[in-house]
Amino acid sequence: DAGITQSPRYKITETGRQVTLMCHQTWSHSYMFWYRQDLGHGLRLIYYSAAADITDKGEVPDGYVVSRSKTENFPLTLESATRSQTSVYFCASSESRDRSSADTQYFGPGTRLTVL
Amino acid sequence: AQSVAQPEDQVNVAEGNPLTVKCTYSVSGNPYLFWYVQYPNRGLQFLLKYITGDNLVKGSYGFEAEFNKSQTSFHLKKPSALVSDSALYFCAVRERWDYMIYNQGGKLIFGQGTELSVKP
Numbered sequence: 189d190a191g192i193t194q195s196p197r198y199k200i201t202e203t204g205r206q207v208t209l210m211c212h213q214t215w216s217h218s219y220m221f222w223y224r225q226d227l228g229h230g231l232r233l234i235y236y237s238a239a240a241d242i243t244d245k246g247e248v249p250d251g252y253v254v255s256r257s258k259t260e261n262f263p264l265t266l267e268s269a270t271r272s273q274t275s276v277y278f279c280a281s282s283e284s285r286d287r288s289s290a291d292t293q294y295f296g297p298g299t300r301l302t303v304l
Numbered sequence: 305a306q307s308v309a310q311p312e313d314q315v316n317v318a319e320g321n322p323l324t325v326k327c328t329y330s331v332s333g334n335p336y337l338f339w340y341v342q343y344p345n346r347g348l349q350f351l352l353k354y355i356t357g358d359n360l361v362k363g364s365y366g367f368e369a370e371f372n373k374s375q376t377s378f379h380l381k382k383p384s385a386l387v388s389d390s391a392l393y394f395c396a397v398r399e400r401w402d403y404m405i406y407n408q409g410g411k412l413i414f415g416q417g418t419e420l421s422v423k424p
Contacts, residue, residue, distance in 0.1 A: 230415055278347055298347050
């Protein structure tokens with residue numbers, strides 16, 4: 189049972205380059221999320237997706253692009269990386285069956301991205 | 305605007321002593337509340353959640369949390385701390401579906417995190 193995986197686990201890139209972080213889940217969860225974790229800021233939501241082909245912005249979406257052509261994959265792209273995007277990125281998924289549920293989000297292991 | 309606050313950046317406890325990690329929240333309506341733990345170089349792991357009902361919620365690894373509506377708090381507790389409990393702890397809140405547009409989903413708002421250090 190692979191659960192939720194992220195790749196790469198570590199990435200070093202240069203300012204201005206395009207970088208794609210991958211997220212894959214095997215549970216067929218409807219919802220997927222991308223967060224970034226920075227000291228002093230906790231976790232902040234970048235983008236999320238309610239289902240394939242449905243995505244929406246979170247708290248800090250600028251400079252990021254997402255897509256979700258398949259339920260199990262939710263890649264995050266930095267179109268032109270900046271130093272301020274150096275961070276640890278976490279993907280999460282959850283299954284919300286109905287409006288009264290409070291389904292838990294399950295997190296991947298994270299990708300540590302350094303932009304030089 | 306909804307928010308979560310963890311007033312302590314760090315909590316130090318001796319092994320065997322009880323521990324408390326504090327969390328307060330501000331949301332419209334009744335919230336869903338969560339605690340997660342993060343070990344070094346790992347993702348967040350779910351500990352427990354409060355939806356409704358009994359104000360004392362029991363979770364993984366012997367942790368429990370007490371929901372206090374009047375004080376808008378959801379403090380994490382453990383009767384006897386272990387060195388292996390040393391980690392970063394996050395409180396999170398999510399609005400109920402009733403207050404949300406369906407496609408917005410169950411977004412979580414996280415606190416800043418509290419570093420728990422348990423010494424032998």
